[in-house]
Amino acid sequence: MTVFILVSGVFTGGHVWERTAERLTAAGATAHAVTLTGMTGPEPTGVAPARDVRDADLEAHIADVVRAVDAVPVDAAGEGIVLVGHDYGIHPAVGAADRRADRVRRVVYLDSGMPMDGVPALAAVPDQGVRDDLVRRAAAGTAGPLAPPAGPEEWQRWGSTAGVPAAALDRLTALAAPQPAGTLLQPLALTGAVGAVPTTGVLCTLNGPGIALLEALVGFGDPALKALVDPRVTFFELPTGHWPMLSCPDEVAGVLLAAAADEGHRLDPATAEVPGHLRPFALDVPERPRERHDNVDLYLPDAAGGRAAPLPAVVIIHGGPVPAEARPTPRDWPAIGGYARLAAEGGVVGVTLDHRLHDLADFDRAAGDVAAAVERVRADPRIDGDRIALWFFSGGSPMSADWLGAPPAWLRCLAATYPVMDPLPNWGLADSRFHPARALPAAGGLPVVLTRAGLEQPAILETVDAFLAVAKECRARVEVVEVPNGHHGFETLDPTDESRAAIRRSMAAVLAHLKA
Incomplete structure (x- = not known):
């Protein structure tokens, strides 16, 4: 007994x-x-x-x-x-x-x-x-x-x-x-x-x-x-x-x-020993040189330095919380770099960054890191500061509320992949500003590309469903890319044809808004 x-x-x-x-x-x-x-x-x-x-x-x-x-x-x-x-x-x-x-x-x-x-x-x-x-x-x-x-x-x-x-x-x-x-x-x-x-x-x-x-x-x-x-x-x-x-x-x-x-x-x-986020990116995207500026990396298209016109940029914002001691840091993760190289392959500047979302109490600080990195990117003479896309991943997605609630004219698209579109109940952020669903009605005509993993955690799926319900109610411009058999982190966990196609579809949608 x-x-x-x-x-x-x-x-x-x-x-x-x-x-x-x-x-x-x-x-x-x-x-x-x-x-x-x-x-x-x-x-x-x-x-x-x-x-x-x-x-x-x-x-x-x-x-x-x-x-x-x-x-x-x-x-x-x-x-x-x-x-x-x-x-x-x-x-x-x-x-x-x-x-x-x-x-x-x-x-x-x-x-x-x-x-x-x-x-x-x-x-x-x-x-x-x-x-x-x-x-x-x-x-x-x-x-x-x-x-x-x-x-x-x-x-x-x-x-x-x-x-x-x-x-x-x-x-x-x-x-x-x-x-x-x-x-x-x-x-x-x-x-x-x-x-x-x-x-x-x-x-x-x-x-x-x-x-x-x-x-x-x-x-x-x-x-x-x-x-x-x-x-x-x-x-x-x-x-x-x-x-x-x-x-x-x-x-x-x-x-x-x-x-x-x-x-x-x-x-x-x-x-x-070989965690999912450090496994190879699902797409075979060629390696390319990158420029490192403090906490920001730039992946430039071929011969970008010789182009007369500045180029649009996609800023990739990793999820979290990620321990401060984690190595490699997120901008060196295969999937984060893979998306940036894919953007450069598509003719725009791919940008990755490390922000300080090390704990659930760090959202304010991390959001400040993201805002500062975006301004740094927009100030680069090789980048068209009026054509920027922000792409949020996983637990970093609540920070998208700042941009949905007051989208600047230069923000041409906001993307979110397997996102947490509202803080989870045990995060203690009920009174914070980091609620994308609450901010969405103020987004106006800002295009949103949301990639949903079908095998997502139930609590996270609930936040996505709630976000899409608000989108339908306020007629927001939200395009959903489905990965029915994909897990959270499918780009490295599920290297399937379905996952590869979803990555390319979401990138194509973001690039289309940037180049329109």
């Missing part, structure tokens, strides 16, 4: 696990839902906290989970204890596993971040406004509990509510408790013992990236993610939002049972 100890996230208590716990029990397991200190309310189930104070900190919550572990008799643990942390709950779960590593068989990260020693849980809060406000209040000595969401729309700021029935969302609101500030502000203290405990990540793909994108992030070389390429680490996907125990409790129970049995997807070490 496996014993599951279930730890809930911000504002919530043991009640969120009711249906999942029932399914686990019916399958022959034992399930204990922990109600953390200070998260009191009308709790119909759960391991009660030792005390009820609104000024609890992270250590108090870790102690709650440790007590739940210690309450399981050794002879009743059977196949071992599995700690499950959802959202914020992964921090006390990992802290408890660190203190009871000899008793915990596995830690399951249910749509949560990766807690690190010395880092407070506040770093994982998706809403930048909440983070900034709590830091300010803590500095002023006025950091009281965070008020819980007052309704369905406010819950969206903490993660996608996709799939949660209206009645369950209403109950979530009714039973929500204020989150003690200390639980988010106190740094997590780990001894390192938890590093020996096997882990499972459950990714909710309507709230954030799935396994394929996670593999891509590992391939970028982020040291913090290298540990995920370990045979003791497994992964599952659930096609739902951030509260899967409310939207699909049967599936959650099934995944938890499979995780306890050491099942799940394991990241391929070979994939990490």
Whole structure:
């Protein structure tokens, strides 16, 4: 028999696990839902906290989970204890596993971040406004509990509510408790013992990236993610939002049972060694000299220096976030350079650049890098500053909102390939300006060429569908190039005739607008 100890996230208590716990029990397991200190309310189930104070900190919550572990008799643990942390709950779960590593068989990260020693849980809060406000209040000595969401729309700021029935969302609101500030502000203290405990990540793909994108992030070389390429680490996907125990409790129970049995997807070490973004470009585009100017590279057409008239330019804007330490940097990735060489082959200047989108908090800085690079390109005497196209990729696409919302006369076309056309729910950018769909009605007659990958991650496809719905409503000039069997990053992951044709179609459309 496996014993599951279930730890809930911000504002919530043991009640969120009711249906999942029932399914686990019916399958022959034992399930204990922990109600953390200070998260009191009308709790119909759960391991009660030792005390009820609104000024609890992270250590108090870790102690709650440790007590739940210690309450399981050794002879009743059977196949071992599995700690499950959802959202914020992964921090006390990992802290408890660190203190009871000899008793915990596995830690399951249910749509949560990766807690690190010395880092407070506040770093994982998706809403930048909440983070900034709590830091300010803590500095002023006025950091009281965070008020819980007052309704369905406010819950969206903490993660996608996709799939949660209206009645369950209403109950979530009714039973929500204020989150003690200390639980988010106190740094997590780990001894390192938890590093020996096997882990499972459950990714909710309507709230954030799935396994394929996670593999891509590992391939970028982020040291913090290298540990995920370990045979003791497994992964599952659930096609739902951030509260899967409310939207699909049967599936959650099934995944938890499979995780306890050491099942799940394991990241391929070979994939990490030769990540998808560093594989060859799908098209055989001849190499050509490039000029490097700080963070900007220019790929010039043959004999461009001798032409009398300046040439149009296509500025390729890579996605992200990409760790600052990643090497090679994005402008040296095969696909980014491949598009630029293809543009030069078509008789225009291909431009690549490195911008500083290293973290989800960096969009302002990265957008400034893009704007500065564009002005540098327009000032080059070999380039026609009145005929520029901007081409956004992947997670860099939210920056297109700046240009869609106020398109300058010289911007002849905006392209987006496997784009994220609205920040994902767990990005914490709800109040930012980086929402292309909101900006699109102001784009006027600006042509947009959008390349959609049919095998895209569900959460990203939703942003594209929402963008196209707005485009239809406001009659925007959007041309869609479809890659039905293409993945995110199809130019290197799927070197097929379909992918090659889509690359050429999208480039032809952009060049046509530049040369019109």
